[in-house]
Amino acid sequence: MKCYECALIGKDTDAVGICIVCGKGVCKEHLIHEETPVWEGDYPVELKPDREHIKRIVCLSCHEALKDNCLFNEVC
Ligand SMILES: [Zn+2]
Numbered sequence: 001m002k003c004y005e006c007a008l009i010g011k012d013t014d015a016v017g018i019c020i021v022c023g024k025g026v027c028k029e030h031l032i033h034e035e036t037p038v039w040e041g042d043y044p045v046e047l048k049p050d051r052e053h054i055k056r057i058v059c060l061s062c063h064e065a066l067k068d069n070c071l072f073n074e075v076c
């Protein structure tokens with residue numbers, strides 16, 4: 001799989017991870033590795049604080065979307 005973010009800017013980079021939110025491949029420069037809320041069920045998703053504190057991979061755009069929505073309890 002190729003990095004989706006790199007593809008947008010015309011680069012061809014192998015993905016090293018997959019965003020848990022949108023399922024896009026991301027290279028190491030475009031992934032965010034951090035603790036995220038837990039997704040349960042389908043849309044509308046219910047977000048719960050992550051009690052296990054497992055670091056997950058999200059892409060940059062999903063990371064921004066999550067922050068905008070202030071869903072990162074520890075961060076906001
Ligand atoms: Zn990339």
Ligand SMILES: [Zn+2]
Binds near residue numbers: 061
């Ligand atoms: Zn994503």
